Amino acid sequence: SQQGEEDPQALSIQEGENATMNCSYKTSINNLQWYRQNSGRGLVHLILIRSNEREKHSGRLRVTLDTSKKSSSLLITASRAADTASYFCATDLTGYSTLTFGKGTMLLVSP
């Protein structure tokens, strides 16, 4: 499979802690995107990082990209209960005309 694979599949933390999710992929990319999905809802785009970028920030989100290891990480700092959701990485693979989504990491933040 060419799709990104998130790790871990599930993560349970307390409010205030940091949450780190990882995504690995197999071929070269143009960009990598992270999305969030609340239960029973559509996905919401969080952040896009291009293949020539190594780190990006957006509020409490920090995304890193290591193209040599074909991996990315999403860090959510100072987690809140409202961050409870599934998080997906999506890769824009070179030579493909559509995004390829992983299976997601389910994050549970307890008050």
Added chain:
Amino acid sequence: SQTIHQWPATLVQPVGSPLSLECTVEGTSNPNLYWYRQAAGRGLQLLFYSVGIGQISSEVPQNLSASRPQDRQFILSSKKLLLSDSGFYLCAWGQEGNQPQHFGDGTRLSIL
């Protein structure tokens, strides 16, 4: 601003019945349009995408079809539903290339 509408939110259909799910986008022109299916606890499976009116690309052979009769309208259809068609169907739009996609709220389809 751009918005995407997808309906219905939930649908219960008997096996063998037809299906029509509709998705419309407002506030943008010539978007790329996508239909995905998501099984419980799984990632997204791309079913169809369209880069223009009447242009449909199918990613997975199945008994579903898609049409784009207008620039901002995308329809997912089936003539006879199977039990395996149950799932959460998501419509999305994006600009050219693999730029961020914007999703509707999905349709939960249950086949009895």
